[in-house]
Amino acid sequence: MTEVSATDLVVLKDVNKHFGALHVLQDIDLTIARGEVVVVIGPSGSGKSTLCRAINRLETIDSGHITIDDKPLPAEGKELARLRADVGMVFQSFNLFAHRTVLENVTLGQIKVRKTDKKAAEEKARTLLDRVGVGNQADKYPAQLSGGQQQRVAIARALAMDPKVMLFDEPTSALDPEMINEVLEVMQQLARDGMTMIVVTHEMGFARSAANRVVFMADGRIVEQATPDQFFSNPRSDRAKDFLSKILHH
Amino acid sequence: MNVLLDNFALFREGFLGTVELTALSGAIALVLGVVIAAFRVSPVPPLRYFGAAWVTLLRNTPLTLLFFIAVLVLPRLGMNTWSFFQLAVLALSCYTSAFICEAVRSGINTVSLGQAEAARSLGMTFTQTLRLIILPQATRTVLPPIGSLLIALAKNSAIAGGFSVFELFSVQKTLSEQGYNIFLIFLWVAIAYLIITFFISAVFRFLETRLAVAR
Ligand SMILES: Nc1ncnc2c1ncn2[C@@H]1O[C@H](COP(=O)(O)OP(=O)(O)O)[C@@H](O)[C@H]1O
Ligand SMILES: [Mg+2]
Numbered sequence: 001m002t003e004v005s006a007t008d009l010v011v012l013k014d015v016n017k018h019f020g021a022l023h024v025l026q027d028i029d030l031t032i033a034r035g036e037v038v039v040v041i042g043p044s045g046s047g048k049s050t051l052c053r054a055i056n057r058l059e060t061i062d063s064g065h066i067t068i069d070d071k072p073l074p075a076e077g078k079e080l081a082r083l084r085a086d087v088g089m090v091f092q093s094f095n096l097f098a099h100r101t102v103l104e105n106v107t108l109g110q111i112k113v114r115k116t117d118k119k120a121a122e123e124k125a126r127t128l129l130d131r132v133g134v135g136n137q138a139d140k141y142p143a144q145l146s147g148g149q150q151q152r153v154a155i156a157r158a159l160a161m162d163p164k165v166m167l168f169d170e171p172t173s174a175l176d177p178e179m180i181n182e183v184l185e186v187m188q189q190l191a192r193d194g195m196t197m198i199v200v201t202h203e204m205g206f207a208r209s210a211a212n213r214v215v216f217m218a219d220g221r222i223v224e225q226a227t228p229d230q231f232f233s234n235p236r237s238d239r240a241k242d243f244l245s246k247i248l249h250h
Numbered sequence: 251m252n253v254l255l256d257n258f259a260l261f262r263e264g265f266l267g268t269v270e271l272t273a274l275s276g277a278i279a280l281v282l283g284v285v286i287a288a289f290r291v292s293p294v295p296p297l298r299y300f301g302a303a304w305v306t307l308l309r310n311t312p313l314t315l316l317f318f319i320a321v322l323v324l325p326r327l328g329m330n331t332w333s334f335f336q337l338a339v340l341a342l343s344c345y346t347s348a349f350i351c352e353a354v355r356s357g358i359n360t361v362s363l364g365q366a367e368a369a370r371s372l373g374m375t376f377t378q379t380l381r382l383i384i385l386p387q388a389t390r391t392v393l394p395p396i397g398s399l400l401i402a403l404a405k406n407s408a409i410a411g412g413f414s415v416f417e418l419f420s421v422q423k424t425l426s427e428q429g430y431n432i433f434l435i436f437l438w439v440a441i442a443y444l445i446i447t448f449f450i451s452a453v454f455r456f457l458e459t460r461l462a463v464a465r
Contacts, residue, residue, distance in 0.1 A: 056371055076293060078375060085373025095368035099387050109372035112382060154368075161372060 007033045009165055009196050010055060015064035017050060024050045025061065026220040032165070037197045039207040039228070042217035043243055048200040051217070052169045055198065056087040069164055085113050088158030088166040092173050094150040096142035096157070102129065103138040106157045114161065121160075128156040132186045148179030152186055165196040172203060202247060204232060216240045253425065253434045260421055265442050267417035271338060271407040272446065276400050278343035283350025288380055290355055301351070308348035313406055316341045321413045338410035346403045353395040357388030390461050397454030401447045418442050 010032040017025040024047045032038055040048050053059040055066060057073050057080060066073045068087065074080045096105050106125035110116040116124070129135045132152040134145070142150055151171055158166060168187065172180040184206050191197060191210040201207065207214055207228045214231040216224040218239045224231070235241050254261060289301035308316070320341040321334060329337070361384050369379040411419035418439055425435045 058367055058370065081370075081373045081375045083373075084371055087371070089368075089371035091364060091368065093364055095362075095364035097365065097368065097383055099383075108382065109374070112378055113373040157368075157372070 009034045009036075009069055010198070011065075011067045012051075012055070013065045013067075015054065015061050015066060017047075017054060017059065017061045024220050025054065028064070028222060030215065030222060032196060032198060035194045035196055036213065037191045037195075037199065037211045038213050038215055039211040040198065040200045040215045040217060041202060041207070041243075042223075046217045047220040048217055049169050052089070052167045052198065052200055055165075055167060056084050056089055058089075081113070085109070085161050086164045088161060088163035090151070090154050090158055090166065090168045090171045092170040094142070094147070094154045094174070096150055096154055098142055101139055101141055102134065102145070102153050105142065105153060106160050109157065110160050125156070125160060128159050129153070131189075132156045133182065146179060147175045148182045151175065151179075151183045155183075155186055155190075159190075165198065166190070168197065168199040168201065170200050170202075172201065204248075208232065216243070218243070253430050254438050257421075257425060257430075260424065261438065261442065263416060264418040264421035264439075265445075267415065267420075268404065268407055268442070268446060271335070271342065271410055271415065271417055272400070272404040275339050275342035275346060275407065276403055278339065279346035279350050279399075279403065280396070282343060282347035284354055284385070286347060286351040287354035287358065288377075290351065291358055291380075293376060305348045305351055308345050309352070311345075313341070313345050313409055314412075316345055317409055317413050334414045335410075338407075338413060338415045342403060342407060342410070345406070346399060349399050349402075350396060353392055353399065354385075354388065356395075357392035358384055360391050361387045390458070393454055393458050393461070397450060400450050400454075404446050404450065405443065 008031050010030075012028050012030040015025055015028040016023070028051065030051075040051065042048055050059055054061050055068070057066075068083060071083070074083060096102075097108065100108060103122065103125055106128060107118070107121040110121035110124065111118055126135060126138060129138055132155055134149050134152050134156070137145055137149060137153070142153070145153065155166075155171075171187070172183050175183065180203070184203060187197070187199070187206065188210050199206070199211070211228050214226055214228050215222055216231065216235070216237070216239070224235065224237045224240050226236070231240070232244065235244055286301045286304050289297040290305070292298060292301075317338065320337040324337060324340075325332065332340075358380075365383050365387065366379050369383040374382065407417060408419040411417050411423070422432075422435050422439050426432050
């Protein structure tokens, strides 16, 4: 019944989740192929964050199955921790470790989780920080950086674990407008390099230029999936038309 | 005659008794308090229940009653090789650990949830998240209340004097039986306690300023 193709990396099957009486995820079926970039879009409160968080089990689900690289999500403990190391997550509010320097933010996971030795971890961290354009900030503390710089460090921190897939939950929503592009550029480069990405964002430009597919969610359901061109120029569902007319108007 | 100089050896013995009781019980209470706080925020329900029961039981029992249990009941339940001093340390450290646990837990709650989520998404285990990310950030808020709790511990240790442990407060009993002026005895005992509590305050003020510099 479930045919799993060798290229499928993240598979959600019949996933349901409630917050009390609220049915936040309703019969979600979603398959993400290796190297694919999927943008998740939809009105506030439609369950996009919950979907992201369910994929690395920051939220538990009530029913259904989630597999990553053909392995079902483990329940708790060491197994789950190991899986999470393979799934990078970038948050809207950055969540850099406030008591650690930028460099330490990027080495900590490598050293404590991957058991990389300190020197190799620092070397890799510096390469990654250079790649996201904040190499000269390595010894500062997160609070000394601008929002855009912090978010790029957060991306480097996630990349340092060599994740199989990266989740982005509105990575630019907390940023001042002039800083949005520096973060989107890093993400675009990542997409070009072949990273598998699930990105919750309302940035059309990014969706059009980097995404293979747009998933539109409303009220806990996936209402429509299409290529970015199809979705933005010719949405099929009324919910999507309504939503697009609202966000395209400003 | 001078109470202090005539009985300096006795005062010194009492002073050291109080210092030993306080230092040992304080160290054990700190470790125990942090461990129980970890239990209370752990994802494992039995550990959470244990932590909650520990705090409720110890925080709501009068310390004197705990001393009675430690000194009179526990030896009958098999702990008959323990000295009065050891039993007193047990009572004091368990009692204080319940308060330290709650101070640490409130400190943990001041660290934003996002910090723990970021740590967990990197693949850190619960213990790593707590040890490397949460507790270091909670330390600054937790230091002042813990300082107060250790000062309270130093004063609470006087109860041990009533249970055959020689410490500062027992000095008073011995000397007043010898007919010294009771006010003078109390004055010197009080000064000795002040030395200990001022020392604890100073240590914690030092730690606070050091942490403030290191951000
Ligand atoms: N921890 C929670 N407890 C209760 N309700 C929640 C919780 N997190 C989210 N919700 C609710 O679930 C719904 C979906 O939230 P979310 O996934 O954050 O939506 P989105 O990211 O699309 O804005 C919202 O109505 C929100 O209020
Ligand atoms: Mg959201």
